[in-house]
Amino acid sequence: xxxxxHPTGVCGNFKIRPGLMLANGAHMVPGGVNFxxxxxxxxxxxxxxxxxxxxxxxxxxxxxxxxxxxxxxxxIVFDLDIENIEYGFxxxxxxxxxxxxxxDKNKILLDPYAKIISGRDVWGEEPNWNNEFQYRSKVALxxxxxxxxxxxxxxxxxxxxxxxxxRGFTKDESSGxxxxxxxxxxxxxxxxxxxxxxxxxxxxxxxxxxxxEGARKDAEGKPLxxxxxxxxxxFFAPKAGYAASGKFSMQNDELKNLVKELHKNGIxxxxxxxxxHTAEGNEHGPYISFKGIDNKVYxxxxxxxxxxxxxGCGNTLNCNNPIVRNFILICLRYWVASYxxxxxxxxLAAILGRNQDGSPMHNPPLLESLAYDPVLSxxxxxxxxxxxxxxxxxxxxxxxxxxxxxxxxxxxxxRKFLKGxxxxxxxxxxxxxxSEDIYNxxxxxxxxxxxxxxxxxxxxxxxxxxxxxxxxxxxxxNNSDGGNDNDSWNCGWEGDINLPADIKYLRHKMIKNAAAIxxxxxxxxxxxxxxxxxxxxxxxxxxxxQDNKISWLxxxxxxxxxxxxxxxxxxxxxRKAHPVLMRMSQGCxxxxxxxxxxxxxxxQFDYSPENRILGxxxxxxTADGADDFIYxxxxxxxxxxxxWLPQLPQNMTWQVEINTDLGDAAVYDSPDEINSxxxxxxxxxxxIVCSSKFKR
Amino acid sequence: xxxxVKQNDAIKILEFExxxxxxxxxxxxxxxxxxxxxxxxxxxxxxxxxxxxAGLRTLLLIAKNAKxxxxxxxxxxxxxxxxxxxxxxxxxxxxRCVPTIEEAMKELEGA
Numbered sequence: 001x002x003x004x005x006h007p008t009g010v011c012g013n014f015k016i017r018p019g020l021m022l023a024n025g026a027h028m029v030p031g032g033v034n035f036x037x038x039x040x041x042x043x044x045x046x047x048x049x050x051x052x053x054x055x056x057x058x059x060x061x062x063x064x065x066x067x068x069x070x071x072x073x074x075x076i077v078f079d080l081d082i083e084n085i086e087y088g089f090x091x092x093x094x095x096x097x098x099x100x101x102x103x104d105k106n107k108i109l110l111d112p113y114a115k116i117i118s119g120r121d122v123w124g125e126e127p128n129w130n131n132e133f134q135y136r137s138k139v140a141l142x143x144x145x146x147x148x149x150x151x152x153x154x155x156x157x158x159x160x161x162x163x164x165x166x167r168g169f170t171k172d173e174s175s176g177x178x179x180x181x182x183x184x185x186x187x188x189x190x191x192x193x194x195x196x197x198x199x200x201x202x203x204x205x206x207x208x209x210x211x212x213e214g215a216r217k218d219a220e221g222k223p224l225x226x227x228x229x230x231x232x233x234x235f236f237a238p239k240a241g242y243a244a245s246g247k248f249s250m251q252n253d254e255l256k257n258l259v260k261e262l263h264k265n266g267i268x269x270x271x272x273x274x275x276x277h278t279a280e281g282n283e284h285g286p287y288i289s290f291k292g293i294d295n296k297v298y299x300x301x302x303x304x305x306x307x308x309x310x311x312g313c314g315n316t317l318n319c320n321n322p323i324v325r326n327f328i329l330i331c332l333r334y335w336v337a338s339y340x341x342x343x344x345x346x347x348l349a350a351i352l353g354r355n356q357d358g359s360p361m362h363n364p365p366l367l368e369s370l371a372y373d374p375v376l377s378x379x380x381x382x383x384x385x386x387x388x389x390x391x392x393x394x395x396x397x398x399x400x401x402x403x404x405x406x407x408x409x410x411x412x413x414x415r416k417f418l419k420g421x422x423x424x425x426x427x428x429x430x431x432x433x434x435s436e437d438i439y440n441x442x443x444x445x446x447x448x449x450x451x452x453x454x455x456x457x458x459x460x461x462x463x464x465x466x467x468x469x470x471x472x473x474x475x476x477x478n479n480s481d482g483g484n485d486n487d488s489w490n491c492g493w494e495g496d497i498n499l500p501a502d503i504k505y506l507r508h509k510m511i512k513n514a515a516a517i518x519x520x521x522x523x524x525x526x527x528x529x530x531x532x533x534x535x536x537x538x539x540x541x542x543x544x545x546q547d548n549k550i551s552w553l554x555x556x557x558x559x560x561x562x563x564x565x566x567x568x569x570x571x572x573x574x575r576k577a578h579p580v581l582m583r584m585s586q587g588c589x590x591x592x593x594x595x596x597x598x599x600x601x602x603x604q605f606d607y608s609p610e611n612r613i614l615g616x617x618x619x620x621x622t623a624d625g626a627d628d629f630i631y632x633x634x635x636x637x638x639x640x641x642x643x644w645l646p647q648l649p650q651n652m653t654w655q656v657e658i659n660t661d662l663g664d665a666a667v668y669d670s671p672d673e674i675n676s677x678x679x680x681x682x683x684x685x686x687x688i689v690c691s692s693k694f695k696r
Numbered sequence: 697x698x699x700x701v702k703q704n705d706a707i708k709i710l711e712f713e714x715x716x717x718x719x720x721x722x723x724x725x726x727x728x729x730x731x732x733x734x735x736x737x738x739x740x741x742x743x744x745x746x747x748x749x750a751g752l753r754t755l756l757l758i759a760k761n762a763k764x765x766x767x768x769x770x771x772x773x774x775x776x777x778x779x780x781x782x783x784x785x786x787x788x789x790x791x792r793c794v795p796t797i798e799e800a801m802k803e804l805e806g807a
Contacts, residue, residue, distance in 0.1 A: 081718060081719060082718060083717055083718040083748050083749065083750060084717075084718075141750065141753065143753065145756060145790055147790075178783075179783075179784060182784070184783070184784040184785075187786075243784070244784040245780075245781055245784040245785055248748065248749075248781060249749065250749055250752075250781065250784070250785050252749075253749060253752070253785040253786070253787075254784050254785050254786075256786075257784075257785055257786025260786065261786065
């Protein structure tokens, strides 16, 4: 036994000793648990211990004066039943609002480093609001049998992201899984994901949050919850309510098992992380953790002590304070090292580049640290490069050649082009080419652009072509919430009631057009879960509070819309089969550029604003090193047009594999050779995808 | 948590009774490892009312320890809630656990 792991003091019934100052939070040590907490302004600190779910603590142990070095309190408490205790801290210090100190020794505070949080163990179970300790830290067992698993190491070029909400993905009865709406439920759907062909799943926030934060009732008395969860309570703990085993505090094991099973099937896991603000809100919000531990360190405050609100959610995390950026770095390292997570998408990431006074920084230390961190070096880092304070950095996010971005321009330009707006064909060519106009390949690499047409925020792909206007009445804000700039088009009929067959046909074609372009664009494609089978949110473009059929995927649509599913599956397989589409081609056929644009005549793109026709040719090599050409013919005009495909080398010929004008037959059973002596007629609002083949 | 020997023929049957949690895990593991012999063994969980995180690890450690000694161990007849927990957390893939003693017997006899 180590000589520094035996008790040296006693406090009531507890044997204690000075702890491990360099640790953070609670850690098991032989015979006991080490508790460490930092606060720059605390005069004293107490550890408060509860039996699981009990309202009153069974012990309060002050950190003795000599258990503090600098601003760090640390103590080992021996002989604790780690599975049955919950702990918090009481921190005493000055109250001077204007200076940003709001210490209150009567508040029981959650450990910011808590690895398990109880209090919201089962989703939607109304908590006891009279309980003084709502979000309760627990000690985690850190051992897990990974069986040799590590985060995946294949090139980022290959990634095809599928954005999903843990609960919404399988909560509906139609999902057919046993553990609905949970991490375990996703495991049951892995065969489906594998068949679809995606190789990365991006989960909406899974850090512990409170679904009851800001909860309301709708006109019929049904609850409106914080369903999306963009409001973090604890950054180191997985959401217990997303675990089928959350009531047993086994969410860590359940999530780790999900990661391991995904990896076994070649699927990465990317977490949507919210470091721009916390669930503590502004001066009227609750004390959960940071506020009572070190308010002015963790939050960006105005000169008179109020909270800056660049997040639109009440407060702004002080990301470039050295203490806070270290906290964020440790947190992300933890998720990679302990959970084998493969990457992160940073919500409102522009805030991560703001200074302690709120101004944007040229060279933000946090973003630089993350870019060069050794533990994160295989992780994909994706910025949502804007914030609610007006900082819009798409194309200019401080990136160190390392960061990727959600490409909002891709979404906007594609939507406008697809619905037939004029003047967008040239833009579309840029978007397909990895948006080289905003992402200089020399500086940003091949994977800077995360291309998407839809995400959780906004219409689903089906709704994009089924609604001209948002229909958010169910959210309870008189349809005033959610974006108005949707660039959607209902194809001539608002919604689904009494939908004429020809409108339905057109909508399916529009969805296929979108999918064909998305999956042949350079950059990393992202698909919103359910778009591959026409999932609808009934026109709601902001269902953040809808824990019901509006948000839950309706898997019955998979049977109804097999043509869409088959199409997505084909396009994903097509992308994977052609290295040039992933910018992984080793070389280029002699005499051809790797990327070229064409009009109705080959090599002659029409730059006039009225033009709605774009041909794109990729020229590369197959995995075996043979010449490989791809041609995408896109017509967003409401009339059909004939196009001449570019001439191939003499020993090759074009074959068409996809034609969205053919309804259920859009995917050819076997590719159809094209007669190069004739124009190919691309139907109205249609896309064709052609590949090259060697002549016999 | 009690560990008892229910049968000691060609196949040995042990029984866990009570809650397998952090408080009982160490003793249950030591006890079980002491009782393991060089013969296939079934551990009945029919009276094991609760398995905690530490308990899951104990089940796995026993199985791994047995494997290292070339002893085949199968857990059997877990209560539905315990079976669910094994499934949710993925432990079911790490250790062998079947619904009935008969199934376990059949599997061990065939081995």
